[in-house]
Amino acid sequence: MHAQPPVLTFEDVTIESVPPYNSGVWNANLVINPADLVLVRLESEHSSLPLADGASGLIHPDEGKITFGGRSWQDMSADEGSQARAKIGRVCADGGWISSMDLDENILLAQRHHSRRPDNLITDEAAQLALVFGLPGLPRGSPAQARRQDLRMAACVRAFLGEPILIILERPTVDVHTEIMPGLMHSIRSVRDRGAAILWLTAESEVWNDPGIHPTRTYLMSGSQLLPAER
Numbered sequence: 001m002h003a004q005p006p007v008l009t010f011e012d013v014t015i016e017s018v019p020p021y022n023s024g025v026w027n028a029n030l031v032i033n034p035a036d037l038v039l040v041r042l043e044s045e046h047s048s049l050p051l052a053d054g055a056s057g058l059i060h061p062d063e064g065k066i067t068f069g070g071r072s073w074q075d076m077s078a079d080e081g082s083q084a085r086a087k088i089g090r091v092c093a094d095g096g097w098i099s100s101m102d103l104d105e106n107i108l109l110a111q112r113h114h115s116r117r118p119d120n121l122i123t124d125e126a127a128q129l130a131l132v133f134g135l136p137g138l139p140r141g142s143p144a145q146a147r148r149q150d151l152r153m154a155a156c157v158r159a160f161l162g163e164p165i166l167i168i169l170e171r172p173t174v175d176v177h178t179e180i181m182p183g184l185m186h187s188i189r190s191v192r193d194r195g196a197a198i199l200w201l202t203a204e205s206e207v208w209n210d211p212g213i214h215p216t217r218t219y220l221m222s223g224s225q226l227l228p229a230e231r
Helices: 051-055 078-085 103-114 118-132 148-160 177-193
Strands: 008-015 025-032 036-040 064-067 086-093 166-170 195-202 217-222 225-228
Touching: 025 051, 025 064, 025 217, 051 064, 051 166, 051 195, 064 086, 103 118, 103 148, 118 148, 118 166, 118 177, 148 166, 177 195
Parallel strands: 025 225, 036 195, 036 217, 086 166, 166 195
Antiparallel strands: 008 025, 008 064, 217 225
C-alpha cells in the first residue's frame, strides 16, 4: 500500500510583502499530513498574510514550492487548480463574502458548483452545521446586513461543508470565541477522524493557550519567518 502524500507542503517558500499583504513570508517550510492540526500563532501586525492564499494556490511563491496533495500548484492547469481548491474549506480573514448574493447562497455556492450532490442534501448538511456553530438555522439575507458574529459562524459552516481534505481557519474565533469554540472543536474532531487536515491561524492567546486543542505541530509567525514553537 502506498503512503498518502502530505496534504500540504511549503518547501523553502518566500512570498514578497506586496499589497494586499502587509507582511511577507520568508523561506518557510511546512508539512501537513492527513488528520494533522497545525496551529500557527500570528503577531498583532499580521493583519493580512499570504499564507492562506499561498496554501490555496491563489498566489504562487516568489521562491520555493507549495504542493497540495503531492502536486505543485504551479504545475496544475487552471481547471486542475480549480478542482483542487474545491477540496479546501476556508474561513477567510476578510470574510470572503460575495455582496450580491445572500448568505445562504454564498455558503452553498462551492458545493453547488463543484459537486454533483442533490441540492437538498447540500442544504440539509449546511443547516445542520449552522446549528452546530450556534446559528438558529441556515442564515439568509445580505452579508452586509448580518451581525459580525453571525458572519463568523456562517464562515465556519461554509468551510466545513462537504468533505474538504484541508480546512484553513484564519482567526475563526474573533468576536465569537465563547459561542463558537464548542461547535468548532466538535467539527475539527469529526473531520480529522476521516483524515482531513487543519491549518489554524490565530492571534488570540485564548486559542494558543487552550489545553483542549491538541495540535500536531505549532508555529509562530515572527515577522516574515515561520518558526517551530512550543505553546
